Amino acid sequence: MIWFELAGALIAFVYGLCTAFQKRTPLYYRIVFFAMTCCFLGVGYYTLALGIWPEGVQGFHVGYFGSIGMYFFLYSSYYGAINTLADDGTPRFRRYRIVAFLVAAVTALLAGVRIWTAGTERILSTWILIPAVATLYFACKHWIFPDVEMGIIDAMRPFNAIVLALCLLQVWELCGTGQGAVGWARAAATGVLLAISLPVAHRGGAAMVYIILICIAVPLLLLMTLMDSKSRLLTGFMLIGMLTAASAYEINSTVQLTFWMTGQEVSVRAAPIVEELLKATPVLFYSVVVSDDRHTLLPLSMSVGIGFAILENAYLLTAYIDQVTLGWALIRGLSTSLSHGLCTLTVGYGMSFIRKQKKLFYTGIFGLLSLAITFHSTFNLLIQSSYDWVGMMLPITIFGVGWLVRRKVRLQAQASSKGRP
16 A cells, blocks of 8 residues: 555655756745655655565654654645735634634544544654644635635645645544555555645646736736827737746746756756747747837837746745845846846847848847847856855846946937037
8 A cells, every 4th residue: 555655755756856946936835845755755764664674664663754744844834834825814714714723623633532542553643643633724724715816825725625635634544444445545545645736736836927927917908008109019018028937937847847957957057048039039020020120129128028027026026925025126126127128138139130131130149049048047047156146236237337338329429419510
């Protein structure tokens, strides 16, 4: 029976290794990954001990800490991360807390009576029962909880159902009632739930990207009806930049899983290529189909990059809500917006030659894309190192210098035009 649980825990562990360390990964998801890691190590120890030292798993053994650690981590993911975003502690949610508490209390009472009257490992089973029931309370509460404004509960409801089922199956096992075919069914169900736990939790985090996109895009679309044509065009390309950010999220996740890359490898090697190509596509389409006028194309390129940064920053804000500060919001808002904007602006400059000088366009656009990708990768590399302040200041400095140079050129042009007879 243990092989079902080992296979499920292994799948969850491998999936977590591929997804838990991306730069946009929410804190709760990393905690859930550590929970599955504890489970995998505990089940792995028990499986090895059965083959190497069978008498060593009679009674207490270290493998039990895998289950204990898993439920403590799952409890932490609720209490320390998700719960503060959903439950504000007001009386309007009291009935949901009471229902979840009654479910957890009845489960603890029935299981406790069974363990202490018919069980053989009373103290050890109680050690596992306590964190399992505490986790069960939060899983049940968030499963029945009404949705909140940001859609967090709806996005995570399938995962909460899985955790609730895992807790109940664990209590069932502690009560010692799963023998024979029933025991095989319980082990198989546990293995399946372990295997799908992290993928479902990850999809819940991915759903937040689209929820945030909708929350920002709908008001802007309504506002666009009141704008003039130029403002409407700029805002529309900003929304397109947000769509490219959502697309990049999916592609980067797929690349990471396909090539077994770490979060930093994706951020430095894959993400700059994927994101710059995606951001360049709408600008290329506009330059080919509508106009390659530089005075129009460059602001549109900047709008795409800034739109991309808006969605990226909004998602990071919700993912690390307990860590961000006003200074973080100000500096990251400036540096990331300028980084994405300047990279797309650089490529957009090359697009302006698509009709005027086609030979220069065909060769130069790849050079400008390479420049943007290299700058993007450098920014990501610095921002994840101890030199993150250098990464944050790099696009701000480049933009400031560029603005001063452009202003100086304009003043010189105005002075020369005034000096003519």
